[in-house]
Amino acid sequence: MSEEKQQEAKTDVKSSETVEIKTAAETKPEAATDAPAGEKKTSPRNGGSRRRRQGDRRGGRRGRRGGRQERVRPEFDQKIISIRRVTRVMAGGRRFSFSVSMVIGDKKGRVGVGIGKAGDTQLAIEKAVRNAKKNLIRVPLDKEFRIPHDVHVKYASSEVMIMPAPGRGLVAGSSVRTVLELAGVKDITAKLFSRSKNKLNNARAAVEALKQLKLR
Numbered sequence: 001m002s003e004e005k006q007q008e009a010k011t012d013v014k015s016s017e018t019v020e021i022k023t024a025a026e027t028k029p030e031a032a033t034d035a036p037a038g039e040k041k042t043s044p045r046n047g048g049s050r051r052r053r054q055g056d057r058r059g060g061r062r063g064r065r066g067g068r069q070e071r072v073r074p075e076f077d078q079k080i081i082s083i084r085r086v087t088r089v090m091a092g093g094r095r096f097s098f099s100v101s102m103v104i105g106d107k108k109g110r111v112g113v114g115i116g117k118a119g120d121t122q123l124a125i126e127k128a129v130r131n132a133k134k135n136l137i138r139v140p141l142d143k144e145f146r147i148p149h150d151v152h153v154k155y156a157s158s159e160v161m162i163m164p165a166p167g168r169g170l171v172a173g174s175s176v177r178t179v180l181e182l183a184g185v186k187d188i189t190a191k192l193f194s195r196s197k198n199k200l201n202n203a204r205a206a207v208e209a210l211k212q213l214k215l216r
Helices: 003-027 044-066 122-132 176-181 199-211
Strands: 078-089 093-105 112-116 151-155 158-164 187-191
Touching: 003 112, 003 176, 003 199, 078 112, 078 122, 078 176, 093 122, 093 176, 112 199, 122 187, 158 176, 158 199, 176 187, 176 199
Parallel strands: none
Antiparallel strands: 078 093, 093 112, 151 158, 158 187
């Protein structure tokens, strides 16, 4: 075969390959879409995920604009003075429950002592709060939140004496201090004469003492 015939055969093969490449490019769907120069082609999956992310961010921003809701301060301050696990023996075995003693007050002259019993601690606390609200008393105080005179009371096995003490602050112990603190009393001294360690009786003795106060 001469050199001229070999060159003609090579040119025919190249031309056929270029024709096949052009036809394949024309049949592709991407070639039909006209994309502006300089933009990156994104697949539909990536575009959907980006839109979702943008929507989440917008929703998060909208939620943040509202701000956090401030907690509503409760009307009464609460403090547990004693919590006991009570065992009751039945025919089928032992049954356990909880007994909670609680003092509530607004530190403006109102105070109450309550007790709650339940199988769950949280339920017992709720019952104690409800019972304390039923037994609320108002302490007669002057403008400086001081008691007018001293008082001495005995309740069950507890005996307590409460006296005004200007300039000394709150001087008391056991659950009597909790009652006076939540009642909002200032410059007062309390003394327990009994040896009883029952905090519920001591708190109730303090409440009975506050009941006997009278403004002059």
